[in-house]
Amino acid sequence: MAEETRTASSGGDRPERSGPPRGPRPAGGPGGPREGGRKFFRRKKVCKFCVEKIEAVNYKDVRLLAQFVAESGKITPRRLTGVCTPHQRRLSRAIKQARNIALLPFAGRAQ
Amino acid sequence: MNRKYELMFIVRPDMVEEELNKLISTLESSLTSAGGTAKSEVWGKRRLAYKVGKFNDGIFVLMMIEATGAAVHEVERRLRVTEPVIKFLTVRTDEEMKRVDKIKKLRDAKKKVSAQPAAVAAPVAATPEAAPEAPASV
Numbered sequence: 001m002a003e004e005t006r007t008a009s010s011g012g013d014r015p016e017r018s019g020p021p022r023g024p025r026p027a028g029g030p031g032g033p034r035e036g037g038r039k040f041f042r043r044k045k046v047c048k049f050c051v052e053k054i055e056a057v058n059y060k061d062v063r064l065l066a067q068f069v070a071e072s073g074k075i076t077p078r079r080l081t082g083v084c085t086p087h088q089r090r091l092s093r094a095i096k097q098a099r100n101i102a103l104l105p106f107a108g109r110a111q
Numbered sequence: 112m113n114r115k116y117e118l119m120f121i122v123r124p125d126m127v128e129e130e131l132n133k134l135i136s137t138l139e140s141s142l143t144s145a146g147g148t149a150k151s152e153v154w155g156k157r158r159l160a161y162k163v164g165k166f167n168d169g170i171f172v173l174m175m176i177e178a179t180g181a182a183v184h185e186v187e188r189r190l191r192v193t194e195p196v197i198k199f200l201t202v203r204t205d206e207e208m209k210r211v212d213k214i215k216k217l218r219d220a221k222k223k224v225s226a227q228p229a230a231v232a233a234p235v236a237a238t239p240e241a242a243p244e245a246p247a248s249v
Contacts, residue, residue: 053218055210055211055214055215056207056208056211059200059202060119060173097200097202099160100198100200101119101121101198101199101200102121102159102160102161102163102169102198103160104160105160105161106161
């Protein structure tokens with residue numbers, strides 16, 4: 001289970017052990033296709049909050065929070081959205097507060 | 112010790128405006144008498160994300176409070192016994208604001224440092240650019 005999620009999250013970012021010594025990775029941006037014969041590459045996900053420098057995640061900002069809530073009302077996991085751990089922590093707290101005050105639904109879409 | 116809070120509460124949609132204003136002013140006066148300050152804004156009628164009791168929408172009110180914990184506790188008690196209030200949420204904000212201010216300060220300090228070398232680097236970058244241009248024109 002853990003192995004599965006790991007491969008899913010890291011995607012094409014794992015070089016083979018026997019490969020060339022890893023040089024410094026290009027910082028950010030989409031990495032080029034590897035010579036390993038991979039047909040597609042994933043764009044590197046970045047944390048929206050770090051990029052846009054949103055420090056305080058507030059429960060009142062429903063528009064922002066709704067981007068990180070699945071259609072079922074669930075909080076989208078970090079591995080899908082690319083949000084960094086500290087921000088995901090604040091985000092999930094804000095979403096839970098927003099649910100409590102009926103700004104976001106607990107389950108399902110907002111009517 | 113005064114702390115900062117955000118108190119949001121929802122009243123039933125059929126509440127008359129005067130009554131709502133009366134409720135808000137009583138809450139505010141109870142806070143100010145306890146040595147705090149309060150600023151409220153009415154968001155107006157909004158659709159609720161889910162049904163609360165039998166209501167599908169409600170009037171949202173947000174209060175920015177700076178008061179002691181006991182005073183806020185008293186306000187919460189009042190909200191609980193006030194019948195038209197269907198939901199409320201109190202969030203303490205001062206620690207979060209302190210953290211954000213710290214980060215902002217750090218960021219500003221970094222910006223000032225980076226702004227100076229950038230100004231110095233600009234003419235340096237301009238000279239090599241100009242240099243290859245000169246032979247090309249010859």
